[in-house]
Amino acid sequence: MKIALIAHDEKKDDLLRFIDKHMDFFRNQILYATGTTGGRIIKHTGLDVKRCKSGPLGGDQEIGAMVANNTIDCIIFFRDPLTAQPHEPDVSALLRLSDVYDVPLATNEGTAEAVLYHLSHKDRG
Numbered sequence: 001m002k003i004a005l006i007a008h009d010e011k012k013d014d015l016l017r018f019i020d021k022h023m024d025f026f027r028n029q030i031l032y033a034t035g036t037t038g039g040r041i042i043k044h045t046g047l048d049v050k051r052c053k054s055g056p057l058g059g060d061q062e063i064g065a066m067v068a069n070n071t072i073d074c075i076i077f078f079r080d081p082l083t084a085q086p087h088e089p090d091v092s093a094l095l096r097l098s099d100v101y102d103v104p105l106a107t108n109e110g111t112a113e114a115v116l117y118h119l120s121h122k123d124r125g
């Protein structure tokens with residue numbers, strides 16, 4: 001499965017902990033990430049992650065283009081709801097495209113847990 005991982009700065013540590021917790025799942029997936037998030041994941045876990053540009057420099061839009069081309073199966077995006085983002089229009093565009101193409105997108109850890117539970121059981125058949 002092709003999974004995109006994204007986290008705003010205040011949520012990056014949470015995402016790393018989430019990946020650690022679900023390492024058995026993530027090590028068997030094809031992973032994409034926005035630039036800084038991907039760099040942190042690689043450094044922390046050693047996983048193979050294909051990195052797009054950093055979010056504020058177009059990374060969310062790159063992931064959005066992959067969604068539009070049907071090359072992403074799921075997005076886990078730990079958003080920071082308390083900090084204004086200069087590239088908020090790009091974030092909104094990604095959320096919109098995930099709705100257009102019906103791609104599961106988790107924007108917080110609780111939803112991510114539910115999505116992973118579903119996907120890991122689906123994987124088994």
Ligand SMILES: O=C(CO)COP(=O)(O)O
Nearest residue numbers: 034035036037054055056
């Ligand atoms: O800003 C982001 C998502 O909107 C994430 O980008 P980085 O992973 O480059 O920090």
